[in-house]
Amino acid sequence: MLSARILARATRTQPRILQQARRLAxxxxxxxxxxxxxxxxxxxxxxxxxxxxxxxxxxxxxVIPAVLLAGINAYNLWNEHxxxxxxxxxxxxxxxxxxxxxRTKNYFWGDGDKLERQGQLPQA
Numbered sequence: 001m002l003s004a005r006i007l008a009r010a011t012r013t014q015p016r017i018l019q020q021a022r023r024l025a026x027x028x029x030x031x032x033x034x035x036x037x038x039x040x041x042x043x044x045x046x047x048x049x050x051x052x053x054x055x056x057x058x059x060x061x062x063v064i065p066a067v068l069l070a071g072i073n074a075y076n077l078w079n080e081h082x083x084x085x086x087x088x089x090x091x092x093x094x095x096x097x098x099x100x101x102x103r104t105k106n107y108f109w110g111d112g113d114k115l116e117r118q119g120q121l122p123q124a
Contacts, residue, residue: 088094
């Protein structure tokens with residue numbers, strides 16, 4: 001009984017609310033009486049459109065070429081580095097100077113020297 005009464009009331013009042021909402025949404029203020037708020041919102045919208053267009057152009061015409069040039073530079077530096085290393089003697093034949101191996105304390109896993117360099121390979 002109670003739910004039927006609520007359902008009848010809801011179905012009876014809903015179309016009236018929808019008609020009022022439609023009527024209010026379709027009505028517009030005359031063009032000469034635009035408020036300062038509406039003008040300000042339009043100015044903000046126009047500024048946002050111009051600003052986003054500026055950043056889109058900067059992204060396409062400035063950032064993408066800069067990233068490509070930086071990538072080409074990094075690739076060239078990488079190749080020059082390994083070209084230089086190819087002319088050096090192998091690591092095993094290089095002189096090991098005492099100042100290259102200064103340690104003030106041991107590492108927590110040992111002294112830090114490689115077993116292969118010391119000739120102390122574990123016996124299998």
